[in-house]
Amino acid sequence: MDAKARRELIVRRIAREFKSGDVVNLGIGMPTQVANHVPEGVTVLLQSENGFIGLTSAPAEPDLDLVNAGGQPAGIITGGCFFDSCTSFGIIRGGHVDYTVLGTLEVDQHGNIANWMVPGKMVPGMGGAMDLLTGARKVIVATDHVTKDGAPKLLERCRLPLTAVGAVDVVVTDMGYFEITPDGFLLKEIAPGVTIAEVKAATAGNLIITPEVKVMTA
């Protein structure tokens, strides 16, 4: 699979997690694409942390007063609503967001995540990520299994500065679907064409393999 197909597998798999009525906040990058693959018949409400519920794609003629959390033109569904940043983060911190989907630099077997800075290189700021990780009911990480250089991103302990401690529930990569458990990364589903030996070789943290492992489908 090429990079595009691998990422499509990840976002399609995540999109199948939701049920109708779930409030979902999607991070920038690969997580944003999850919105395009929510199964027919399932309607989720997308929260945009800059201040509204009901995020959708921008109309043909965008309105400059309506942007998403990346500052790009956006739209709002019929029945959506706007609010200020205090209410927005009350929604997030208060457990009113059912799922957040975020990308990452590193994630570890304890559910710790590091995705906001690389000291000396990249310090963009955490934006709303720390609040989302702490407050969302379920945190799903969408990531390539290894870095561009082939180094594992699923680690025993994160090395970069953390965004949140013990916050991650599920990690979906191009190699599989992993649940964070007290004993490490539990492989629930394995991507088509990938062997367990390959997953083991590409993962630095403790990996739990059971006979119940299924094939991950888009």
Place this chain on the structure above:
Amino acid sequence: MSSKVTSLEHAMSCIRDGMTLMVGGFMVCGTPELFMDALVEKGVKDLTIICNDGGLPGKGIGKLITNGQVKKLIASHVGLNPEVGQRMNNGTMEVELVPQGTLAERIRCGGAGMGGFLTPTGFGTVVQEGKQVIEVGGRPYLLELPLRADVALIGGHRADTMGNLVYRQSTRNFNPPMATAADLVIAQVREVVAPGEIDPDFVHTPGIFIDYIVKA
């Protein structure tokens, strides 16, 4: 009751070197650009700016940063304006990064007479450094302190002459809390109407928080 509508010149005459300013907006959506241009022209310096982000190159507070007028920036995200990172690295501007929800709530506390609040956000990260950890119900929280400013610059849509404000769509963001948390609050609006023309049920920022209205 006298009108709060004033000239841009008069409103900007209240802003001096070394002041702390809150500037509304999120990635410049809802930022009062009229005031940004006026402050560049006025050339006030050594400002501390509290804003969600670092603006964009040539837009929002990005204009003040490019012009070297900002001594310190308190924001949650600065990645979309590369100049912030450059100035941070070469030491010409100090940057304090605050989680977005914590920034909003610190401002709310500043305007609501509260001594701070407890949040789980940032526990176990560098955000925790130097902060008191308080356990409530067995869960650790960080004590975060209030933020206030000398002047808040607000980007509104419509106001009546008593200062009652309405925002439009996602321009609202940090504007309502900031309007409560500064000694002087100045709002830019696109339209000024007579009292009564905005339904009291649909006022977003009560007029008592607003000192001056400037029509863009």
